[in-house]
Amino acid sequence: MLGTANLSLEQAPPLSIPFRFFLTAPLFGVVAGLLVLFYGSEVITSRWLPATLGLTHVITLGFLTMVMCGAMMQMLPVLTGSPLPRVRFVGASLHIGLVVGTSALVLSFLTGFNVLTWMAMFFLGVGLGIFLVALFVALIRVKVTSATITGMRLAGFALFLTIALGLLLLVARSGWLEFSQPRLWVDAHLGWGLVGWVGLLLVSVSYQVVPMFHVTPEYPGWMRGALGKILFILLLAWSVGWLMLSQQMVSEFILALLLLVLLTFVVTTFRLFLKKKRKVRDVTLWFWRASLIGVLGAVIIWFSLEFVPPTWDASIWALMIGALALFAAMAVINAMLYKIAPFLSWFHLQHRQLALGCFSVSVPHMKTFLSDRAVISQFYLWLSGVMCFLLALLLHRQLVYPGAILMAASNLYLFWNLVSIVRLYNKVNRQLTAEAAKPARD
Amino acid sequence: MSSITEIMTADHRHCDDAFAQAEEQIAAGEWGKGTALHQAFVTSTEQHFRKEEEVLFPKFEQATGSAMGPTQVMKAEHAQMRQLFKDMQSAVDDQDKDRYLGLSETLMIVMQQHNMKEEQILYRMADQAFGDIADEILHSMDGIN
Numbered sequence: 403m404l405g406t407a408n409l410s411l412e413q414a415p416p417l418s419i420p421f422r423f424f425l426t427a428p429l430f431g432v433v434a435g436l437l438v439l440f441y442g443s444e445v446i447t448s449r450w451l452p453a454t455l456g457l458t459h460v461i462t463l464g465f466l467t468m469v470m471c472g473a474m475m476q477m478l479p480v481l482t483g484s485p486l487p488r489v490r491f492v493g494a495s496l497h498i499g500l501v502v503g504t505s506a507l508v509l510s511f512l513t514g515f516n517v518l519t520w521m522a523m524f525f526l527g528v529g530l531g532i533f534l535v536a537l538f539v540a541l542i543r544v545k546v547t548s549a550t551i552t553g554m555r556l557a558g559f560a561l562f563l564t565i566a567l568g569l570l571l572l573v574a575r576s577g578w579l580e581f582s583q584p585r586l587w588v589d590a591h592l593g594w595g596l597v598g599w600v601g602l603l604l605v606s607v608s609y610q611v612v613p614m615f616h617v618t619p620e621y622p623g624w625m626r627g628a629l630g631k632i633l634f635i636l637l638l639a640w641s642v643g644w645l646m647l648s649q650q651m652v653s654e655f656i657l658a659l660l661l662l663v664l665l666t667f668v669v670t671t672f673r674l675f676l677k678k679k680r681k682v683r684d685v686t687l688w689f690w691r692a693s694l695i696g697v698l699g700a701v702i703i704w705f706s707l708e709f710v711p712p713t714w715d716a717s718i719w720a721l722m723i724g725a726l727a728l729f730a731a732m733a734v735i736n737a738m739l740y741k742i743a744p745f746l747s748w749f750h751l752q753h754r755q756l757a758l759g760c761f762s763v764s765v766p767h768m769k770t771f772l773s774d775r776a777v778i779s780q781f782y783l784w785l786s787g788v789m790c791f792l793l794a795l796l797l798h799r800q801l802v803y804p805g806a807i808l809m810a811a812s813n814l815y816l817f818w819n820l821v822s823i824v825r826l827y828n829k830v831n832r833q834l835t836a837e838a839a840k841p842a843r844d
Numbered sequence: 845m846s847s848i849t850e851i852m853t854a855d856h857r858h859c860d861d862a863f864a865q866a867e868e869q870i871a872a873g874e875w876g877k878g879t880a881l882h883q884a885f886v887t888s889t890e891q892h893f894r895k896e897e898e899v900l901f902p903k904f905e906q907a908t909g910s911a912m913g914p915t916q917v918m919k920a921e922h923a924q925m926r927q928l929f930k931d932m933q934s935a936v937d938d939q940d941k942d943r944y945l946g947l948s949e950t951l952m953i954v955m956q957q958h959n960m961k962e963e964q965i966l967y968r969m970a971d972q973a974f975g976d977i978a979d980e981i982l983h984s985m986d987g988i989n
Contacts, residue, residue, distance in 0.1 A: 481964075545969075617952060679860060680864045681864065681871070682867050683871075745950070745953045748950055749924075753924065767946035767950045768946055768949045768950040769945065769946030770946060
């Protein structure tokens with residue numbers, strides 16, 4: 403029996419839910435830039451310094467997780483026919499949890515105050531916990547499954563593990579618990595967060611979004627079916643090897659396999675873009691290309707370090723891999739935002755226009771919401787920021803300062819572009835309401 | 845026996861091709877070719893819509909006993925796309941390239957997310973629901989032109 407009653411294809415949440423996440427993320431991006439400006443080259447000295455830990459969490463929670471969760475709330479009904487239950491409540495709690503929790507966490511890293519650590523644990527734990535429960539319920543209710551849904555389930559599980567490990571580490575930080583080798587647990591937290599949550603979700607969403615936004619051929623069937631599961635199993639094997647068995651050789655070998663799997667995905671995506679049917683210029687692809695090159699670079703550096711002993715300080719290369727991975731994830735998300743935000747605004751407005759039968763007000767198309775020029779300018783600002791950071795690691799540390807300013811500026815620009823979309827949306831929405839309220843003329 | 849999912853998905857890919865060709869010519873400023881290709885794209889998409897609205901959706905509603913479910917949403921999105929076709933036609937008439945490309949960008953996403961819902965949810969449900977009568981339904985859809 404098919405439960406069509408449960409499967410309405412349109413249960414999209416109100417526009418304000420995804421947009422509050424989209425608008426908040428670039429502000430955390432600005433904070434990331436300011437943190438670097440304030441703490442200077444210290445952030446590129448070692449991954450264990452408080453400022454570096456603060457910076458990575460501003461990016462991973464404040465920017466990446468912020469957008470990914472907001473977009474998931476929007477996409478679940480479209481991709482799966484199964485919306486998050488109580489989406490307004492979940493959206494509000496998660497948003498507050500992420501904003502307050504991330505801020506408290508970063509301040510706790512920087513100041514070491516225990517009360518901030520507890521606050522971070524409470525807000526992040528509760529906000530993300532509520533989201534995960536809702537996500538779990540929505541994904542159980544899915545009637546027809548697909549590779550993306552399997553990927554979302556695995557990514558959700560990875561997020562759960564990342565949070566659980568993160569909370570444990572915070573408990574240890576506040577002195578209530580002691581790990582014999584805390585750094586191993588930090589690595590597990592990082593692996594599940596970056597490869598499991600961010601990587602798996604972006605990979606499985608790409609199966610849908612790349613063909614949808616860029617009219618490319620589909621990803622190969624075997625890849626969609628197997629890649630997510632393989633990544634997940636490898637990650638599981640890696641953490642067991644790393645944490646329980648302390649088998650460094652085995653873990654390194656598994657990590658190498660994991661990176662090769664990621665590499666397959668990157669190469670395939672490149673090939674799909676080359677084969678895209680749509681030939682017109684698409685500036686959001688610039689972000690995609692930069693991101694794929696970033697992942698490629700990170701993987702190449704990792705393998706080089708395995709085979710050729712580093713001539714420089716190895717910790718610089720570890721930071722380089724981390725920076726490339728974070729920049730790559732930020733770029734893909736930036737690209738997706740530039741498709742999703744104008745599209746959703748148009749979609750809601752045109753839906754209203756048709757429902758009201760109000761054709762005297764014209765609904766602007768996507769490029770009125772966001773011009774190619776605005777995207778290109780922000781891209782160049784972003785890219786120059788990234789270049790400064792990478793060169794700061796390789797050549798001259800003082801380059802982090804222009805890097806920080808450019809990073810803050812490009813995020814401010816992203817914020818402005820998104821705000822302009824919302825303003826135009828509100829303006830046309832008001833026009834539609836006013837027009838519909840006019841008495842009908844003969 | 846081909847399934848509804850396979851045949852209708854192939855139909856979507858055909859429309860995508862026509863769309864990409866029209867857009868490419870118009871972006872290059874080739875209004876002569878572009879206009880003809882745009883018309884060809886709209887014609888094949890309209891034909892696809894009618895296959896669904898006149899045959900597939902009513903049969904689906906009968907088989908599942910629901911006229912307010914997914915088919916309703918699909919029809920609403922057809923209406924959205926038809927509105928975009930009209931706007932694009934006026935951009936073609938005015939030879940307004942930027943407007944056409946802004947509208948085609950918009951249409952492309954509506955179309956792709958619409959196709960995705962049909963290919964991954966609705967057609968699969970239809971294949972499950974129809975069972976023996978699937979061939980007959982495919983045959984009636986062939987009659988639409």
